Amino acid sequence: MPALSYPSLSSSSVYPLAAGRDAPRVLSIAGSDPSGGAGIQADLKSISAHGGYGMAAITALTAQNTLGVSAVHVPPVEFLRQQLNAISSDIAIDAVKIGMLGDAGVILVVREWLEEVRPAVVVLDPVMVATSGDRLLTESAGEALRSLLPLADLITPNLPELAMLLGEPEAADWASALDQGKRLAAEYGNTVLVKGGHLAGSECPDALVNTSGLLRQDVVEVAGPRIATKNSHGTGCSLSSALATVQARTGDWEASLREVKPWLLQALVDSSKLEVGSGNGPVDHFHHQRSLRPGGFAATMWKEAVPELEKIHELDFIQELQSGQLPESAFSYYLAQDAIYLNGYSRVLARAGALAPTEEEQLFWAMGSRQCLEVESELHRNWLSTREASGGTGPVTKAYVDHLLATSASGSYAVVLAAILPCYWLYAEVGQKLHAAFVDAGASTDHPYAEWLRTYADEEFASATRAAIKFTDAAAIAASGRERVEMLQAFSQSCRYETAFFDAPRLYA
Known part of the structure; x- marks a missing residue:
């Protein structure tokens, strides 16, 4: 009998590559990463990977690569306002993902625009510190960022950012992280995605936390393995923009997370195949394309x-x-x-x-x-x-x-x-x-x-x-x-x- 075996291609979850006529129209409000691994560039890849039509309003320009951020330039906030108004005056927006905002003036413009437009889905990734450790939000803008939290449906901080938002030390274990997530959700009345990526161990759980009854239970935990790779540049950006895209289609945060998490895990597994840069490389957003x-x-x-x-x-x-x-x-x-x-x-x-x-x-x-x-x-x-x-x-x-x-x-x-x-x-x-x-x-x-x-x-x-x-x-x-x-x-x-x-x-x- 001739051999029937097929060579293995790593992929555990498959999504459409091209946006169809009914693709969710997703706007990313974030900073630009010229190396393509994080920020607006990662958002647009992630949105496309999940069948969405991606749009972008750029809040900041960075000089960065896989080794770190060397400079940040924040354009005049009035130009950001013009970008946002130009998009919303012409295009119906199904979901918004908010990433790097840079300073208090940018945050104020975004808040005013959200209050006026009221998008159906708002995901806020409170980008404060890059994976490399570089600070991406001025300390004076921290309080302004908190004023934006009540306008978000989902907040997706990493553990250092979660601690900063609460003014507390970073959680040292999963139970402490969940406790911080519950208190942040209770304070602002929205859903918080608690991410275990910064903890040690072989497991890397994520949990949706909401104390206001918007989920079927207060904590919905989704388990997953920790992927041994240095290529995690833009992971938070990619996850939050993917969730915004899928949520516009499902209307169910738990279903959205269960769809997005396997995709991101495989994007981390396949990241080494990209061979981009000598430092903390990007994830492979289109790993599923081979399938x-x-x-x-x-x-x-x-x-x-x-x-x-x-x-x-x-x-x-x-x-x-x-x-x-x-x-x-x-x-x-x-x-x-x-x-x-x-x-x-x-x-x-x-x-x-x-x-x-x-x-x-x-x-x-x-x-x-x-x-x-x-x-x-x-x-x-x-x-x-x-x-x-x-x-x-x-x-x-x-x-x-x-x-x-x-x-x-x-x-x-x-x-x-x-x-x-x-x-x-x-x-x-x-x-x-x-x-x-x-x-x-x-x-x-x-x-x-x-x-x-x-x-x-x-x-x-x-x-x-x-x-x-x-x-x-x-x-x-x-x-x-x-x-x-x-x-x-x-x-x-x-x-x-x-x-x-x-x-x-x-x-x-």
């Missing part, structure tokens, strides 16, 4: 599948099936459950055929549905007709089929394909390895499962698997950003069920 090329999304799914494949190969069931030491009762249970599974799987394949956009795909999924009932089930019946197997649907089988049926009932064509693909892909990969080991061992006719292992060499199934991957990848390219997120969720869940299905005979036979 929208032919084969790219399949590679992303393959990355999700590999950990489950490794678990499957280590299972006692697989190792004993390969050696021939698997108890017959366990194999009979597996086949009985597989026959039940295939009956449900055939219905989901038929649903995929009904949703398919082309005749080629309709015929492919319809044929797959038929083969589940005719060819595969016949192999099961031949074995089980002379052996006893425990009756009834096992708990893993039921859960897996329920997952597939629920996805086929509510999911789009692309999401349905992602859910059904692991039964092709993981099964083919496991079968390829089992058959290769069987051949390497001499392909003994005395092996109790020899006939079954030979079926894994079927080139027709390998070809069908490659076609299923191709159709799923093409569906992902045509899908929306939200659908691609749902595709990965459905695919990953099915991969986990594949592992549990192979392990079930050990537990229930």
Whole structure:
């Protein structure tokens, strides 16, 4: 059987690259970073990465690179006022992200404009100190910045900025940071995003904090790993502008954070690929772009599948099936459950055929549905007709089929394909390895499962698997950003069920 493996492309979350007709119109009010990693430049990349139409009113010009900020120039505030008025007098603004403001005069102009225009979504990233440690807000402007806080829907300070806003020492642990976030939210009546990026440890949580009942609970915590990289330049800018963009679409801060955080984590993971500068480099805002090329999304799914494949190969069931030491009762249970599974799987394949956009795909999924009932089930019946197997649907089988049926009932064509693909892909990969080991061992006719292992060499199934991957990848390219997120969720869940299905005979036979 030809190899089915795909090279890995790191990407855990995928979003549209180009703004569509209904793209959120997002205005960034912030300073400029000529190196492109932070400020207005990072905001516009982040807005575009999430399908928004980005606009910019520049509050300050900086001379900076990945090593730090060497100079800051604040243009006349009247010119900032003219920029803001020019935009709002002509363009309906769906969301505003506010970053570096520089001095009290700039803050006053922004506050007056917000009070007049009243944008639906306002995210304030109180930029006071750069990642490099350079101060980006004059000390005298600190009090003026606090006057702006009540006009923001979401405030996104890092821990040093959170402490400055409260006039307190920086929080040394997560519990203290949450406490500071609660008090800031209570003082100004808005939602605060508490970020764990400045804390030590392997985990990097973020939390939405609101004491006024605007969230379903006072604290909504979203966990995440800490990414070991020096390339965090512009992380706060990128996160806040992404949240403003997604919030204009979802209207739900928790949903927005859960969509944006995986994107930012992967942007940090892939940041080294940019090779920008010799210091604190930028994140990779468009890491997901590779997933929208032919084969790219399949590679992303393959990355999700590999950990489950490794678990499957280590299972006692697989190792004993390969050696021939698997108890017959366990194999009979597996086949009985597989026959039940295939009956449900055939219905989901038929649903995929009904949703398919082309005749080629309709015929492919319809044929797959038929083969589940005719060819595969016949192999099961031949074995089980002379052996006893425990009756009834096992708990893993039921859960897996329920997952597939629920996805086929509510999911789009692309999401349905992602859910059904692991039964092709993981099964083919496991079968390829089992058959290769069987051949390497001499392909003994005395092996109790020899006939079954030979079926894994079927080139027709390998070809069908490659076609299923191709159709799923093409569906992902045509899908929306939200659908691609749902595709990965459905695919990953099915991969986990594949592992549990192979392990079930050990537990229930």
